[in-house]
Amino acid sequence: GESVGLHLPTLSVQEGDNSIINCAYSNSASDYFIWYKQESGKGPQFIIDIRSNMDKRQGQRVTVLLNKTVKHLSLQIAATQPGDSAVYFCAETHNQGGKLIFGQGTELSVKP
Amino acid sequence: AAGVIQSPRHLIKEKRETATLKCYPIPRHDTVYWYQQGPGQDPQFLISFYEKMQSDKGSIPDRFSAQQFSDYHSELNMSSLELGDSALYFCASSLGLEVSGANVLTFGAGSRLTVL
Numbered sequence: 001g002e003s004v005g006l007h008l009p010t011l012s013v014q015e016g017d018n019s020i021i022n023c024a025y026s027n028s029a030s031d032y033f034i035w036y037k038q039e040s041g042k043g044p045q046f047i048i049d050i051r052s053n054m055d056k057r058q059g060q061r062v063t064v065l066l067n068k069t070v071k072h073l074s075l076q077i078a079a080t081q082p083g084d085s086a087v088y089f090c091a092e093t094h095n096q097g098g099k100l101i102f103g104q105g106t107e108l109s110v111k112p
Numbered sequence: 113a114a115g116v117i118q119s120p121r122h123l124i125k126e127k128r129e130t131a132t133l134k135c136y137p138i139p140r141h142d143t144v145y146w147y148q149q150g151p152g153q154d155p156q157f158l159i160s161f162y163e164k165m166q167s168d169k170g171s172i173p174d175r176f177s178a179q180q181f182s183d184y185h186s187e188l189n190m191s192s193l194e195l196g197d198s199a200l201y202f203c204a205s206s207l208g209l210e211v212s213g214a215n216v217l218t219f220g221a222g223s224r225l226t227v228l
């Protein structure tokens with residue numbers, strides 16, 4: 001039979017607004033986390049990472065927050081632009097051991 | 113800068129046929145990972161290789177096999193294809209198994225397999 005894709009959570013924001021994308025991770029032993037951006041038809045692209053001994057890390061227009069108590073990650077994008085429209089995935093790994101486990105993506109749509 | 117190269121970009125096969133996907137890692141990268149991404153789903157880890165040896169195995173069906181060659185490129189072989197195998201297949205590479213800010217997994221553009 002025909003396979004039916006799952007519907008990703010979506011976040012729609014106005015250009016210039018700030019965006020917050022959330023992710024719950026599964027393994028309390030995970031010690032390294034990455035946010036990836038995936039545009040349609042392309043592979044995931046690295047955005048920002050954070051180690052488990054930190055709770056916040058900032059990049060250019062992006063900030064990642066880590067709450068280990070509730071196993072939660074968030075990605076904040078400041079002054080969101082149309083080019084930020086994509087699906088965003090968080091990924092986790094343990095002992096920085098290469099293999100990444102991806103969380104459910106969120107589709108960000110930026111309205112001009 | 114050279115990226116991860118995957119071929120073919122698109123592939124259409126019939127049920128029960130065989131398909132082979134190729135991945136050429138970033139130069140000097142010795143570790144490759146294969147992921148499968150169904151429509152609207154997150155990438156699922158299949159298998160990885162470090163220095164031509166399997167380093168980890170995920171949810172890879174027994175019908176699939178993979179290997180890494182002496183030049184570090186990798187091939188994913190899929191046999192007895194099923195409709196549910198239709199997906200995007202991504203390869204990623206890194207230098208060694210320790211992933212960190214300076215050595216994150218870099219993904220290719222993917223190979224889209226459609227099984228009819």
